[in-house]
Amino acid sequence: MNPKKAFFDPPKILVLGFASIILIGACLLTLPVATTNGQGLNFLNAIFTATSATCVTGLVVVDTGTTFTFLGQVVILSMIQVGGLGFMTFATFFAFLLGKKISLKERILLQESLNNLSMEGIVRLARRILIFTCVIEFIGALILSIRFSFDMPLKKAIYFGIFHSISNFNNAGFDLMGEFHSLTDYVDDPIVTLTVCGLIILGGIGFIVMNELFEYRKIKRVSLHTKIVLLTSAILVIVGTIGIFLFEYSNDLTLKPLSLSGKILGSLFQSVTARTAGANTLNIGDLTQSSSLLIILLMFIGASPGSTGGGIKTTTFTTLLGAVWSQIRGKEDVIFYRQRIEYETIYKALTVTFSGLFLVLIMTLVLTISEHGHDFLTILFEVTSAFATVGLSMGLTPELSPIGKILIIFTMFAGRVGPLTIAFAVTMRRNPDPFRYPKGKIMIG
Template sequence: MQRKKFLLDPPKILVLGFASIILIGALFLTLPAATTNGQGLPFLNALFTATSATCVTGLVVVDTGTTFSVFGQVVILSMIQVGGLGFMTFATFFAFLLGKKISLKERILLQESLNNLSMEGIVRLAKRIIIFTAVIELLGALILSIRFSFDMPLKKAIYYGIFHSISNFNNAGFDLMGEFHSLTGYVDDPTVTLTVCSLIILGGIGFIVMNELYEYHVNRRVSLHTKIVLITSAILVIIGTIGIFFLEYSNQLTLKPLTLSGKILGSLFQSVTARTAGANTLSIGDLTQSSLLLMILLMFIGASPGSTGGGIKTTTFTTLIGAVWSQIRGKEDVIFYRQRIEYETIYKALTVTISGLFLVMLMTLILTITEKGHDFLTILFEVTSAFATVGLSMGLTPELSHIGKVLIMLTMFAGRVGPLTIAFAVTMRRNPDPFRYPKGKIMIG
């Protein structure tokens, strides 16, 4: 009995931990020093911004670059970093620096936070996550700073380079370019586009995959999980790029005025960023409805387990596709690379997907009632973006009512914390039922 009670604690602690970070961040953003006008942000807007930053979403009700002072922007950046890597990763890192031993309970919390299958080597993984993050963010900041230095003073370029590197590696999508423009001024710039895309992809594949790739020179093999993540991610990026390229090719407001290389870069960027990053080089409000629907699908699938991104995750999507394909072929087992996927995993994938769909549909339904004057696709896009912690917006977020802001906040929080909690809950050991009911038959399809 005591063991069961202990196992129920980690999800609660993670939820309370994220909630505490959001509340503390919101209080900081209400301080006069946090905004350029010296008045601080109203609490609801501060809470929304803190939720968006901690849940690494990027949806904003006020412009980050013009509303917040350097102090306010640093507070946001800190929440992005902690929210992206998980507060337990930071807690483990500081405990290691102080020479403290990591207890069993802390290891379980860390396992849950990283969505890892095993507790073996979990502390070593946490240490490497900090190292991977520092190296990748520093390289990204260096490249972006050099590029930005051609357009702005060096000091500002360095600051912008650091901010956008951290924001995009953590798949947050916050930017400092002013008035919700994001990176539209660099739509045909290969340096900015490819650097930011690389940061987003590395942050989105997951630290477990990153660690396996790092150890490949020793082990000379990768797990089934890593194979599925890499191949699915690549396929989704390619499909998204090709789809947006052709759907927007003749759109005068997006790709048509660009050169061929600009069209390709713009399409690639929007395909990658729809995988939970939130930055944009094309005006989202000017995209065709076909492109918006494609991006909604990409957002809902999202990044990979144990990453800084959200969504139902690439492995969940691939598992369901594999199950459907097996049914079509009349096969009983779902096979990937000559390995059978357990039925429990398929049930988990179905649970996460249906839960996500239910949340998105419920919030969309309510917002169609509370946010009068906005069409269905705009609301669906915004809710999916919030659930998948993407941050792309068609312009609805700044116009949300108080109720709408609360609903989007809840959606962002559920998208960041909910899937982790659900995943942990369904992996706990369950006592077998003392008896089984007789089989019943229902007709499907």
């Protein structure tokens, strides 16, 4: 094998790219000027925070708003932005600024980074992604800044608006509200709730979908991928909202004290944010077990391909459901909108789902040993949140042992680059076997 060709392996380069960003960010967070106590974070906590920010997760071992100085918060925000869009998108942006031509290798890396099916128009897509991001984050920051200005000085409100807009569009969930409160003070505020929900949804449907919707006025059609993403996302949000509303309706610690509109807004927000965002308006530790389990399922499914979110992805989940339904009906093919899904796509969905499930179960098992003072549901919730790069927490993360922190760091990193790398690996062109073995029969079910 050509050593140069072996080095130019997109999955390896992307993994090294994310790892480099995390290491640089962690080193910056250890500086005395990064924290309010003037001592900097210890290296393990710095690595944890940098991984959580770069992998747009949102799990924190220290409170972002009270622990970090303005410089430290800007470092975290920068890692969120780069991690959410992908470092190759930023490399392309700087290439645009310098007037540099995008090489074939860079286009291949960009295609892999965006999880796009084709290299055609990939540079134009990257340019639009940057434009979409700037416009959406600006609008979100403007609305949130105006709303926050009623509760705090204008300068602080603008900064909070910018930070929370970028954090939530990138599905990161970091906040500056202090004392791990997230957005709980705005549980029944329609402006904050609906604005943040909008940012999360737009960041989670994927840039490919966003681009197709933008071009719809010209081409008057959308792809099967976009139809499945929009339908699945809508169903998951509705089902999650109804489920949380019913499970928490009589819970004195969550929805019961709120008005009907507050109950609906609180349920909607937690349903949307469970799709890999990480912000919360209800105290996650006070949720019923039914709601916690529902959120675990929503987190595991996650956002959509080519988005700022994680999880196994909406299209993967829908493909598997379609395969199961076809088997139940005795049909050979999986059909969506009068189009047949290839068997290779179904195998990919199985691979990504099983890999994610295996990682979650193994990490949960190990953490039940290292964090033996906590119950199983809490640990499963935290691991799923880390794998799906969500950031919701039942309170375990700040209390993790050093071993537990290392395990969650690995889970966050694997959750961010793992499914993407697996997806690329199984789509690479393979040489067909020169022969086929005879069929064997086994009993299933």
